[in-house]
Amino acid sequence: DAGVIQSPRHEVTEMGQEVTLRCKPISGHDYLFWYRQTMMRGLELLIYFNNNVPIDDSGMPEDRFSAKMPNASFSTLKIQPSEPRDSAVYFCASTPGAGKTQYFGPGTRLLVL
Amino acid sequence: AQRVTQPEKLLSVFKGAPVELKCNYSYSGSPELFWYVQYSRQRLQLLLRHISRESIKGFTADLNKGETSFHLKKPFAQEEDSAMYYCALKGRNYQLIWGAGTKLIIKP
Numbered sequence: 001d002a003g004v005i006q007s008p009r010h011e012v013t014e015m016g017q018e019v020t021l022r023c024k025p026i027s028g029h030d031y032l033f034w035y036r037q038t039m040m041r042g043l044e045l046l047i048y049f050n051n052n053v054p055i056d057d058s059g060m061p062e063d064r065f066s067a068k069m070p071n072a073s074f075s076t077l078k079i080q081p082s083e084p085r086d087s088a089v090y091f092c093a094s095t096p097g098a099g100k101t102q103y104f105g106p107g108t109r110l111l112v113l
Numbered sequence: 114a115q116r117v118t119q120p121e122k123l124l125s126v127f128k129g130a131p132v133e134l135k136c137n138y139s140y141s142g143s144p145e146l147f148w149y150v151q152y153s154r155q156r157l158q159l160l161l162r163h164i165s166r167e168s169i170k171g172f173t174a175d176l177n178k179g180e181t182s183f184h185l186k187k188p189f190a191q192e193e194d195s196a197m198y199y200c201a202l203k204g205r206n207y208q209l210i211w212g213a214g215t216k217l218i219i220k221p
Contacts, residue, residue: 044211098207103158
């Protein structure tokens with residue numbers, strides 16, 4: 001298994017543009033998490049899904065952020081419109097059950113100019 | 114309240130010196146704690162969990178319920194230990210509650 005796959009690995013965009021980050025969890029894992037990592041705030045949980053259903057999105061910063069999981073093997077995190085303060089590394093993680101070890105993707109490094 | 118505190122954002126020690134990364138938690142009940150590590154430009158990965166009582170890469174962490182701590186220790190630091198370390202607590206809804214992380218730098 002290739003592990004959790006994220007794309008793109010790097011994204012540079014201009015303020016106001018739409019950004020879509022993608023994640024493919026490990027096959028068989030029924031939980032998927034989106035995190036944001038910054039120097040100032042460390043690792044923040046944005047949203048997580050169980051069996052493709054969003055369970056807790058209280059960490060989503062504002063309405064500009066949205067996440068979907070149309071099927072068990074794919075999730076997206078969208079920022080529209082993007083702002084410079086959204087610049088961060090966004091991680092996706094999956095786990096085979098509640099409270100099990102989380103397996104992280106390589107992250108997407110986003111820079112909004 | 115469920116909370117994880119890593120008081121040091123940055124810790125710098127010389128190679129060969131002992132290392133202790135501090136983690137304190139707030140949780141009523143029996144906690145389950147983890148240490149994750151992120152090497153430069155790599156993905157975050159599990160280092161160890163307290164229920165396993167294991168030693169990984171020379172690191173150990175003991176749960177001290179009296180002091181509500183789960184400090185990560187290594188007797189002799191190596192340069193390849195330089196990384197970002199996160200302490201995490203399994204919360205009541207089984208999801209992880211993360212500390213702010215400590216950046217460990219091992220000086221040659």
